[in-house]
Amino acid sequence: MLGEPIGEAKGRITSIRVLPFEGQQPKVEVSFQSSGKLLGIECNELGTYVSTRRPDGTMFGEGQGLLMTRDGESVTWQGQGIGKPTGKGSAARWRGAIYYSTSSRNLDRLNGIAAVFEYETDEAGNTQSKIWEWK
Helix, strand or coil, X not given: CEEEEEXXXXXXEEEEEECCCECCXXXXXXXXXXXXXXXXXXXXXXXXXXXXECCCCCEEEEEEEEEEECCCCEEEEEEEEEEEXXXXXXXXXXXXXXXXXXXXXXXXXXXXXXXXXXXXXXXXXXXXXXXXXXX
């Protein structure tokens, strides 16, 4: 069951790189930067995920990232998701799960939860994400 919303952010894709093929499915590495709030605290995020195209046209992705608050506290994350192309270029809609790790006292609640996310990119490389606690 979805719990309360815990975060949202808007940003931009900063780089896209095609990785060496392993087998028949192409892999693409995407890096992004975003700004938003997590548990009500403003933060900036850097993230990278690797997307593997599947035979049915969907994508499987795995990624990791770093969030920094304005007070210098940090949170790392790892996640996985399924994506579907929604237009030209990098436009896609992603849904998946994310797990956090932090030593921040203000954000330590993140250590004990699983979260689910919606992440979308448009043709211009703009990103937006929403995150909910998964109860």
